[in-house]
Amino acid sequence: MTITSVVAVIAGLGGLAGIAAMSRLRTLRSMVVVVAVVAILATLSGVVAGIVGMAIEGPAGNTVLVVIAVGGAVGLGAAFFAARRVVRESRRLERAVSAGDYTAPKGLPAELQGIADSLEEAYARERALEGARRELVAWVSHDLRTPLAGLRAMVEAIEDGVVTDPETVGRYHAQIRVQVERLSGMVDDLFELSRIHAGALRLSRARIGLADLVADTMDSAEPLARAKGVRLAASAEPVPVEADAGALTRALGNLVVNAIRFTPSDGVVTLRAFARDDAAWLLVGDGCGGIPEADLPRLFDVAFRGESARTPGSDGGAGLGLAIARGIVEAHEGTIGVVNDGPGCRFEIRLPAAH
Template sequence: MTDTLLIGLYALIAGAVVAVGGAAALRTLRRRSILAHIVVLLTVTVLAVVAGVTTVAKAMFLSGHDLRVVLLTVCAAAVVSLATGVVFGRRLAASAVWAQQARERERRLEAGRRELVAWVSHDLRTPLAGMRAMAEALEDGIVADPRGVAEYHRRIRVETDQMTRLVDDLFELSRINAGALRLVPTTVPLREVVSDAIAGVAPLAAGKKISLVAAETGWPTVRGGERELARVVTNLLINSVRYTPADGTVHIDAGRGRDGVWLTVSDTCGGIPEGDLDRVFDIAFRGERARTPGTGGGGGLGLAIVRGLVEAHGGHVGVRNTGGGCRFEVLLPA
């Protein structure tokens, strides 16, 4: 019993010495990755076992041959242990990175939702207040001449249309985010979709004296939801027209490449700040120029809807600055 206690004491002391060194190493590496910590822990464990075995073997006067056999066995087990630890450490590190990215993404989405609620409340409250004032003026007879009454009716209709578009955007975005969007794929000729979109955006462009130019040839067909693709093109055109100064140009083109069907909308808006390029498609992001009343910035949902609809088709949408403007690029599967 005394020999057993001594052997245990020798092994404990040897392991404690190694553990102190391992604790110092961990303190030095406290800012390193999880994988580094796991490797250090496994190495300390193996070294503690080796130190304990060596100390006990010396105390028991084992032969050199027996000691080598024991150490070789421990080293073989150590190699397997370290390899397994590295594999699981990498998985754990990857999981930690993914969890961190998920938390960051959730924080961005939550911030976007809060900003969306604030902007939508503003965008609804402003026209509602104007409509209420005009309705009260008509009701009280303050405006009685036919021309004034007709103008008030026109402005009420315009404000109603604006709120209707905002509500439609909210509904479309909620369907995308909830996974309730159901595409009805058909063979869609992009030329017809673009022609209809240009016709719809033409009054807005004419008010700013902006030219809408479409390529003459090279228009492909694509398999997808016609209504959804029409909304993608319309939202991109409206966004470019809103941010392009008067007398500017918006050019739209499409074609078929090796990776699929592509569609581009280029404008002369002057470019997007580099810090905003990654946020253009975020919910409720409208840029500094759209944060004042009367700029027609919308609810900041148009490009978010574009990204959702394009991704629902298995495609990708991006934006980059060009000389004097920016180019929105949509890539759809062939």
């Protein structure tokens, strides 16, 4: 066999042996050392085969062997040092995670530092979500107790015979119906929000026009606006979008209903739809008097109350409408925001336009 064939066979066998060994190993240190040993043995086999093939003897052959031995020892030492550092830093990261330390340790190798920074960001998101969940549970529990207490009091009054005249009984029945519808709306909102947060919101997209969406939303909101004494004004261009009509109508309806609730009587709520910069825009304006600038970025957060003027009232649900609207809009690859404008606020939805 030629020298090349001999080297190839020896190196191949050494590589296969190294792969077999690493498949059984469970520590980074051992794997790095095996890689170094395989590389050194492959090099050594080539040099030895070269010495034998070229019949290098005497001092020259001994010198080559000594050089190979020294190089191998240095290579193994470097591999051991590298493996030791990788294991040490990995264990430092493991201890930080096990101890619940949400601050990523510094000075790690680049790859481990990237993992540590990602874990720190994930922990931060988890803490924020957990805080929002606790706040939401406390908020919804409070908003559920109020109508339930009223329902219990009215039912007990009717059952115990405290209220017997037909007029009062009829009024109690009407109030019970209103409270039951309010509770049903709160449960629907919670269910929708849970689907959004779980990524289970399924959209049935179709080509729709924003003008039809605006018309349907205005028709649905008209009774509430009339009862509140608020005037509705709308203008819409026939802008096409690829969207789930039902979901998008709910998001837009939440904004309009929210605007009506916080606009005083004789005020105006506006709804506009148009195309600009290769996007479809929906704008809802109200007369709420404005929102503190510090509260604007958090207005769509779950369970964010803000100033008392915008907390859920007796005519509202759990105050989740804005969070649901954001989830639906973002599911359509759109954005939603709010700015103070004139006598109130302007909510802005931006959606990709259909081509």
